[in-house]
Amino acid sequence: MGVSPWQASFRWWRWRGVLPWLLLVGALGLVRWSKGSGFADAYALLSRPFWPGSAQREWIQSGIQLEQQSKLRLLEQDNQRLRGLLALGQASGSGRISAAVISRTPQGWWQQLELGKGRLHGIAQGDAVMGPGGLLGRIQSVTPATARVQLLTAPGSRVGVWIPRTKRHGLLVGVGTSRPQLEFLDKNPYAVPGDLVSISPASTLLPSSLPVGVIQTVDDRAVPAPLAAVQLIAAPEAIDWVQVQIR
Amino acid sequence: MARLHQQPICLASSLFVPWLTLAAPTWLSLSGVGPCWAVLWLLPWALVDGPVSGFIAGLCLGLVLDGLSLGGASQLPALMALGWWWGRLGRRAPPIQGSFNLGLLAWIGTALVGLSLWLQTLLIQFDSSVSWLHSWGLNTFLAQSLITGLVAPLLVSWMLLIWRRLARA
Numbered sequence: 151m152g153v154s155p156w157q158a159s160f161r162w163w164r165w166r167g168v169l170p171w172l173l174l175v176g177a178l179g180l181v182r183w184s185k186g187s188g189f190a191d192a193y194a195l196l197s198r199p200f201w202p203g204s205a206q207r208e209w210i211q212s213g214i215q216l217e218q219q220s221k222l223r224l225l226e227q228d229n230q231r232l233r234g235l236l237a238l239g240q241a242s243g244s245g246r247i248s249a250a251v252i253s254r255t256p257q258g259w260w261q262q263l264e265l266g267k268g269r270l271h272g273i274a275q276g277d278a279v280m281g282p283g284g285l286l287g288r289i290q291s292v293t294p295a296t297a298r299v300q301l302l303t304a305p306g307s308r309v310g311v312w313i314p315r316t317k318r319h320g321l322l323v324g325v326g327t328s329r330p331q332l333e334f335l336d337k338n339p340y341a342v343p344g345d346l347v348s349i350s351p352a353s354t355l356l357p358s359s360l361p362v363g364v365i366q367t368v369d370d371r372a373v374p375a376p377l378a379a380v381q382l383i384a385a386p387e388a389i390d391w392v393q394v395q396i397r
Numbered sequence: 398m399a400r401l402h403q404q405p406i407c408l409a410s411s412l413f414v415p416w417l418t419l420a421a422p423t424w425l426s427l428s429g430v431g432p433c434w435a436v437l438w439l440l441p442w443a444l445v446d447g448p449v450s451g452f453i454a455g456l457c458l459g460l461v462l463d464g465l466s467l468g469g470a471s472q473l474p475a476l477m478a479l480g481w482w483w484g485r486l487g488r489r490a491p492p493i494q495g496s497f498n499l500g501l502l503a504w505i506g507t508a509l510v511g512l513s514l515w516l517q518t519l520l521i522q523f524d525s526s527v528s529w530l531h532s533w534g535l536n537t538f539l540a541q542s543l544i545t546g547l548v549a550p551l552l553v554s555w556m557l558l559i560w561r562r563l564a565r566a
Contacts, residue, residue, distance in 0.1 A: 252419075253419040253420065253421060254421060255421050255431075256429065257426075257428065257429030257430050257537070258429070258430045258431065258537055258541070259466070259470065259511070259514045259518070259537055259541075260466040260467045261467075262466070262467050264419060290467055290468070291468075298467065300467055304467060305469075305518055305521075305522055305533070306467070306469055306521070306522065325533060326532075326533025326534065326537070327532065327533050387429075
């Protein structure tokens, strides 16, 4: 019994016409099932020479920084408005003046900076001095044209701070080394290395919520309360200009 | 024989002490601590000009330098004592000229100034953090005395040579 012409044509159609399409659909189904596997990898491989370089990454980063600065400005404005409502001390940037560092002794018996502006420019004893990153110290004395800054690291320097994460207060005491000592007021400060240390938001003497440093080590066994070593954010060794928060 | 304190140029050279203290050149420091410029100037002055002049020079330098520092501890007593002691050495002992002797005297002088400042700081900050102050004080004490002792043979011997010539003239 021979094969009929209809049957022969069906086989040809099946193998030469339908099967490749079926295979293609199956392959695409696999791609769909694997969330684009193969396609995306191939695209990545082929387009690698055209990926954005460091210049484009910097543009994006500068855009992100600009966005964050804008947000920060808005938050500071909100903060000023709320502090005004609460009748707390102002921490605005409007009362800040820039001053050049004309003498610098961050190590030694006296750890101080000498600024190129003084009483004639509105600087007074006790004003806060800030560098890039945070608080550097306070004005210890002024002359008509200069001001002397007692660094946070200087022996005798004492500034009230708190840890925003745990909301615990402490006293940042200068002990001569580059890392001042944080004396907690509570027996259980719940502080861990890496915690940010800042000025208390209720402070009326210094700019509120100003970053100061990061906790490096915590001595839980110290008496009467735990102690911590704080790494300052603003390094006086590398700062040529500072900002003074005048009151 | 003209005395050093009667020569304006020698008196004017003392202005370098506060100027260098404020300038605090970082390239001339050890562990971030610079030399004790007051000792480097006072040593040749007292050796040439005698104990009374040395004592008064130490007093004047101490007053100026205390005015330029944060306060608390004072350099005044140590500088006055050193001025008197070095003045007596210059008058009664054979002339001191060797670089090693000058370096040793400067090292001892800086150590005395440092010890005085350290003790005063410990007394002022007696209430807390004594162990922390020990590490800082020891570091500053050693670094400053060493760098001053190293600089002194170069600087002090040169100043001593010039001032002895001026005093003989």
